Amino acid sequence: MRKTSWSKALLALLLVLLLALAACSGGSEEGEAEGDSGGSDSNKSEDSGKKLYSIDDFSAEKTNEGEAIDGGHLKFGLVTDTAFEGTLNWNFYSGAYDSEVIKWFDEPLLADDENYMYTQDGAATFETSEDGRVFTFTIRDNVNWHDGEPVTAEDWAFSYEVIGHPDYNGVRYGEDFTNVEGMEAYHNGEADSISGIEVVDEKTLKITYKEATPSLLTGGIWPYAMPKHIFEDIPVAKMAESPEVREHPIGFGPFKVETITPGESVVYTKNEDYWQGEPKLDKVTLSVINPTTVVQALETGKVDTVHSFPVDQYPDNAEMSNVEFLGQIDMAYTYIGFKLGTWDKEKKQVKPDPNMKMADVNLRKAMWHAVDNNAVGEQFYNGLRWNATTLIPPSHPEFHDSENPGLAYDPEKAKEILNEAGYEDVNGDGMRENPEGEELVINFASMSGGDTAEPLANYYIQSWKKVGLNVQLLDGRLQEFNTFYDRVGQNGDDDPKVDIFQGAWTVGNDVNPDGLYGRDAIFNFPRYASEENDKLLEEGISEASFDVEHRKEVYNEWQKLMVEEIPVFPTLYRSELVPVNNRVQNYSIAFNWYGRHEISVTQEEPMKAE
Incomplete structure (x- = not known):
């Protein structure tokens, strides 16, 4: 069996040393364009001697070998330390x-193609009015909930009514919903129904939008229905914590939830009445x-596959004999975020604060210049993650600006910017004070998970220290996944101790970034807003933007x-690697x-590595 982890202390030391050596050779040049190919060719890095891989060498589709048996039990791993x-x-x-848990038992009513466009191949079809504002959806007759009840237009409308309800306490409400005619009046308690949503008959739903946009x-x-017959008597404010959500949820997907061990496992059985046909697997x-x-x-056959494989572990396990590695450019990027305000729960929008510690753009610019993400991608991820330049990733090649270089690694430039902005070492301890001469300690929130989490956070901290910035891990430790997102504000409660944070976003099919950086987006964790940002986000979904x-x-x-x-600032674009048992x-x-x-297996138990 191959080694998969070292002593964390040794790994941290070696990776930081490797990065330091790579950084000495210089980072990416200013103006160098990042293509959408997914990284470097499979060869040796001239600086480090490490073998680099390319996502272009992987397929998203599994190769079929052998003859499938009837039924079978697939074992799926959710890779997380929490x-x-x-x-x-x-x-x-x-x-x-x-x-990832929901995908096995429920699904959207609308399917999409390789260009992220809705198609007529899903559980519902649709027609559009000439002006693009009115959509008429027809749910197929054989689409039923797991309890046998049909999925109806009432269920789809109910989903909108729940998200738009004044007592809704989830994170979905935003411009995709406020664009529905009558939604804001309903959300504000000024109307008992949503005027733009009409249930035509049991299987037909009509939605009228205020504006036709290219994002629609x-x-x-919103392509998800909610079983009204189950939830209609539960107060909206209590739905998220109800047993119907947490203990015995239902959907209309290919598998039914049989049992849940909270936070640990889920057992599904096949939905014989699935609208696309009876699943080939039993369980x-x-x-x-x-x-x-x-x-x-994976090697012992405890699981057949996982939702995502840690790419830093791929080089040591590329030849694992009992799996095939699938891969593609991930619809995601990692980033360093700066707290620039708070969330106004009453107005449900961000509230920028010019007095925040990270409010000076010069400080933020210097921190970007101080880190070498080319070296991070090569030394931590062997090229399977690579330097990110903008906030639209290459998973959306039509809109990713490959000519925009971002900010290049240049620690001397970082020092120059800090000097000119008044961040000087007043007391001679090697760390800069703020322009008022006060101690500057920047609290950094970063997540736990995997062998590289700690050394990667340490690398960033050391890079900032080299330009004179005193950055400390929040509470002196990494934060587990759920705690991290609670503290950066996923529920609207921004922890005032957090100054900067390292996160990751999976972007949606639609290129529109409003859901992450709009003024009314709760996922806008930096709490950033500006008039120019508002203007560009609005223009991106305007009628003029139907012109690609x-x-x-x-x-x-x-x-x-x-x-x-x-x-x-974005740090890395990402490969998604998924090993699947042979x-x-x-x-x-x-x-x-x-x-x-359609998933099937060729034998009763997963193959084991030789």
């Missing part, structure tokens, strides 16, 4: 791990697998603005894959 939260409903979940067909329509078990033991779990070239120009300007104002057939990690009912 429990999944267990909010198992599309309307209320907020964590990525919960979404790429994720701007699926999802269980939490710690990142430090994921290789062992115009929309590109708008989002290029937005990416440029984010490089200038730096509420966050006994598994018809498996895919494509973003528009809705074929879990």
Whole structure:
């Protein structure tokens, strides 16, 4: 068996030393464009001797080998060092791990294609009015909830009514909903119903939008229904914590939830009445697998596959004999965020505060210049993560501005900026004070998880220390996943101790970044807002932006603005790697894959590594 982890102290020391050596050779040049190919070719890095890999060498589709048996039991691993939260409903979940649990038993009514456009291939079809404002949806007759009740237009409308309700306490309400006619009046308690939503008959729903936008067909329509017959007697404020969400949720997907061990595992059985056909598997078990033991779990056959494999462990396990590694450019990026305000719960929008510790853009700019993300991508991830430049990742190649270089690694430039902005070492301790001569300690929140989490956080801290900035881990330790997002504000409660944070975003099908950086987006964790940002985000979904070239120009300007104002700076674009046991057939990690009912296996138990 291959080694999968070292002593954390030794690993931290070696990685920091490797990064220091790589940094001495210089970072990316100013103006160097990041392509959307996914990183470097598979060869040796001239600086470090490390083998680099390219995401171009992977496929998103599993190769089928052998003949499938009837039935079978798939074992699926959720790779995390923490429990999944267990909010198992599309309307209320907020964590990525919960979404992985939900995907096995529930799904959207609308399918999409490789360009993220809604198609007519899902559980519902649709027609659009000439002006693009009115959508008429028809749910297929054979789409039923797991309890046998049909999925109806009332269920789909009910989902909108729950999210728009004044007592709704989830994170979904935003411009995708406020664009529905009558939604704001309903949300404000001024109307008892949503005028723009009409239930035509049992299977037909009509939604009228205030404005036709290019986002509507790429994720701007909420495609999830909610079983009204189950939830209609539960107060909206209590739904998220109800047993119907946490203990025995239902959907209309290919598998039914049989049992849940909170935060640890879920057992599913096949939904024989699934609208696309009876699933080939009899059973699926999802269980939490710690990142430090994921290789062992795969090699011994404890799991067939995982939702995401830690790419830093790939080089030592690339030749694992019992799996095939699938891969694609991830719809995600990691980033460093700066707290620039708070969340106004009453107004449900960000409240910028010019007195925040990180309010000076010069400080933020210097911190970006101080880190070498090319070296991070090579030394920590062997090229399977790579330097990020803008906040629209290359998973959306039509809108990712590959000509925008971001800010290059240049620690001398960082020092120069800090000097000119008045951040000087007043007392001679090697650390800079703020322009008022006061001690400057920057509290850094970073997540636990995997062997690289701690050395990576330490690398950033050391990089900032080299330019004279005293950055300390929040509470002197890494934060576990749920605690981290609570403290940075996923529920609207911003911990005042957090000054900067390292996070990661999975972006949606729609390129529109308003859901992460809009003034009314609770996921806008830096609490950033500006008139220019408002203007560009609005223009990006305007009628003029139905012209793709115009929309590109708008989002290029937005990416440029984010490089200038730096509420966050992107650090790495990411590869998604997923190992799948050789006994598994018809498996895919494509973003528009809705074929879990087709998964099959060729033998009763997972193959073990030789």
